[in-house]
Amino acid sequence: MKxxxxxxxxxxxxxxxxxxxxxxxxxxxxxxxxxxxxxxxxIDVVLTSTNANDKYLANIVSELSGISPKVAHSVESLCNSGxxxxxxAYAYISSGLAKTALVVGAEKTDSPGLVLxxxxxxxxxxxxxxxxxxxxxxxxxxxxxxxxxLAYVSxxxxxxxxxxxxxxxxxxxxxxxxxxxxxxxxxxxxxDCSMPCNGAAAILLASEEVIxxxxxxxxxxxxxxxxxxxxGFTKNNDLSSMQSTISSVVDAYDMSKKQPSDIDxxxxxxxxxxxEMIELEDLGLVDRGKSMSYVKQLYDTSDRKINPRGGLIGxxxxxxxxxxxxxxxxxxxxxxxxxxxxxxxxxxxxxxxxSAAGTSSTVLILEx
Amino acid sequence: xxxxxxxxxxxxxVCSRCTRCNKIVWPPSDLCNKCFGDVVWKPVSRxxxxxxxxxxxxxxxxxxxxxxxxxxxxxxxxxxxxxxGQPLTLTRCSYDDTEKFVFSTDEGK
Numbered sequence: 001m002k003x004x005x006x007x008x009x010x011x012x013x014x015x016x017x018x019x020x021x022x023x024x025x026x027x028x029x030x031x032x033x034x035x036x037x038x039x040x041x042x043i044d045v046v047l048t049s050t051n052a053n054d055k056y057l058a059n060i061v062s063e064l065s066g067i068s069p070k071v072a073h074s075v076e077s078l079c080n081s082g083x084x085x086x087x088x089a090y091a092y093i094s095s096g097l098a099k100t101a102l103v104v105g106a107e108k109t110d111s112p113g114l115v116l117x118x119x120x121x122x123x124x125x126x127x128x129x130x131x132x133x134x135x136x137x138x139x140x141x142x143x144x145x146x147x148x149x150l151a152y153v154s155x156x157x158x159x160x161x162x163x164x165x166x167x168x169x170x171x172x173x174x175x176x177x178x179x180x181x182x183x184x185x186x187x188x189x190x191x192d193c194s195m196p197c198n199g200a201a202a203i204l205l206a207s208e209e210v211i212x213x214x215x216x217x218x219x220x221x222x223x224x225x226x227x228x229x230x231x232g233f234t235k236n237n238d239l240s241s242m243q244s245t246i247s248s249v250v251d252a253y254d255m256s257k258k259q260p261s262d263i264d265x266x267x268x269x270x271x272x273x274x275x276e277m278i279e280l281e282d283l284g285l286v287d288r289g290k291s292m293s294y295v296k297q298l299y300d301t302s303d304r305k306i307n308p309r310g311g312l313i314g315x316x317x318x319x320x321x322x323x324x325x326x327x328x329x330x331x332x333x334x335x336x337x338x339x340x341x342x343x344x345x346x347x348x349x350x351x352x353x354x355s356a357a358g359t360s361s362t363v364l365i366l367e368x
Numbered sequence: 369x370x371x372x373x374x375x376x377x378x379x380x381x382v383c384s385r386c387t388r389c390n391k392i393v394w395p396p397s398d399l400c401n402k403c404f405g406d407v408v409w410k411p412v413s414r415x416x417x418x419x420x421x422x423x424x425x426x427x428x429x430x431x432x433x434x435x436x437x438x439x440x441x442x443x444x445x446x447x448x449x450x451x452x453g454q455p456l457t458l459t460r461c462s463y464d465d466t467e468k469f470v471f472s473t474d475e476g477k
Contacts, residue, residue: 120372120395123467125429125441133422134431134441141420141452186423232395234431234439239420 002208003093004218005366006100007035008328013168013199013316015109020052023106024061027200027321031102035204035214042213043204044098045071049085049105050320051078051113061104070098078113078355079271081105082201082323083362087224089205099210105325106200107318114196114319116356121234129193131233131357132272133185138239139274140187142289147187149292151178153273154191154313156299161310163340166325168197168316192273194311199318201325219334223256223365225249233357242358245282252350252363253284260284263365264346265304265333267326269354270311279352280306283363308333308341323353327364334368369463371409372396376463383438385410394438412438414458416471421450432456432471442469 009030011023018026032038046069048058058072071092075085082105089101107113115126122130139145155175161167173181173191182190204214211218225248229235236243253259263285270276277291285306286294298306309315309329312322330349332338347368354361375382384393388405400407413435421430421444428444444450445459456471 118395120467121438121440123441123469124443126466130422130424130429130441133424133429134420137422138420184424234441239431 001094002220003090003205004211004220005203005331006206006211006214006218007031007204008331009202010166010325010328011200012166013197013318015197020054020106020108021060021064023200024104025064027202028065028104031202031204038214040066043067043069043100043102045069045089045092045101047085047089047103048074049081050107051076051111053112077360079319080323080353080355080360080362081320083353083364086327087226090221093205093207100206102204103324104202105321107320108198109196111319119232121232129184129188132274133188135239136187136274139278142240145292147179148175150192150273151175152295152299153276154178157270157307157311157314160304160308161314164309164315167310167314168195169314194271194313194317197316197318199321201321201328203324203327217335219331220367221364222367223252223258225251225363228360230359236358241278242282244358244361245279245354248361248363249283252365256365258348258365262348263350264348265308265343266306266350267329268307268352270307270313283352304341305343326351326353330366334366373463376461376467379461381412381458381461382409383412392436412436416456416458418450418452418454418456440469442471444471446473
């Protein structure tokens with residue numbers, strides 16, 4: 001059974017202090033406004049995606065939204081909670097257990113999901129800047145990448161975010177400014193990092209059977225790949241690549257019968273500048289070692305194909321909302337409703353969302 | 369504090385080894401992640417190899433691999449420039465809110 005996206009809702013990403021349930025409800029409101037004929041009773045499943053410690057959030061948010069779903073629960077997988085939640089919702093519908101499912105992702109700046117305390121193998125270096133610094137060093141060693149090459153990722157994504165009204169950042173940074181921003185490690189600058197923030201994103205999925213009641217422009221999820229290699233960073237053997245991403249993209253291409261050349265637009269999990277470079281190659285979108293020249297070319301030609309909404313670096317990174325927000329961008333692109341960010345004629349899009357140093361990845365392929 | 373953390377605090381790096389299939393289970397666990405057999409504590413050798421490194425505030429941090437294939441991130445204390453693949457010795461380990469591993473380079477030994 002085909003499963004599609006019927007409607008979406010997004011809040012502004014900010015540091016405004018607002019409760020997690022208020023954030024969630026704020027993103028559900030536009031889901032109803034953007035769908036034709038959607039009523040609370042139409043929603044079979046409500047899944048919340050967050051790393052917040054709050055309990056029973058799916059039920060709380062359902063009650064606050066006047067929904068009494070058959071199924072309500074949370075999905076947590078650190079930074080790829082959002083796409084894990086979408087895949088769970090997809091499975092409820094494709095199995096026939098539900099006809100519709102509302103996915104709501106949200107996070108606050110002080111999320112307990114920012115650092116994986118369990119990972120003893122990271123010793124005292126548990127903060128994400130350390131794994132990203134190790135990835136960066138390994139990649140630089142292999143391909144001769146420079147700090148300037150890395151800065152192009154951030155410059156491009158901040159510039160793309162300028163046309164995203166929901167982005168946390170709303171200014172451009174030059175390559176020089178990025179290279180001169182605060183040194184966090186030898187090879188990580190502050191502006192190479194995504195910024196934790198508050199934000200929420202919601203998506204209504206529906207079966208092929210009922211989706212036309214809510215939209216006349218459904219976007220279909222045609223490919224899904226997920227892989228959890230491990231929880232600990234030190235199990236990813238090749239430090240210039242993410243095993244879980246390589247594995248999940250193969251499954252996503254197989255399921256959708258697509259190949260890299262079919263992808264018109266993609267949202268990649270650029271938690272740090274190095275991540276976008278590695279992922280471009282792991283996803284097969286660019287040959288090994290060619291990300292540097294590719295990213296520079298995207299920047300020089302103002303091509304928005306990769307991370308048109310600004311990625312995590314430009315938009316901000318409210319963990320549980322990120323994967324949902326990435327998927328909303330591809331939904332908008334494939335509907336032709338991405339405004340100034342629109343990639344003309346985009347028919348097939350990709351979402352890549354990963355967590356904890358690339359130990360887990362999700363890849364979605366969407367089609368109009 | 370659990371046994372692993374207590375040992376680490378006493379400068380002993382120990383890991384679990386399965387009594388049934390002898391697999392080294394890292395990070396430590398109460399049961400083997402291959403056959404679910406019971407485990408015993410086994411000291412890890414102090415000899416390691418540098419897999420990758422970077423620096424923060426002039427101080428080296430690295431990923432190192434021990435002979436048993438166990439990988440950890442720790443500090444490298446070295447007067448000279450370090451390089452990938454070079455032998456390391458675990459000079460200290462400890463536990464104070466988090467695990468700490470400190471390596472030295474084997475130059476001159």
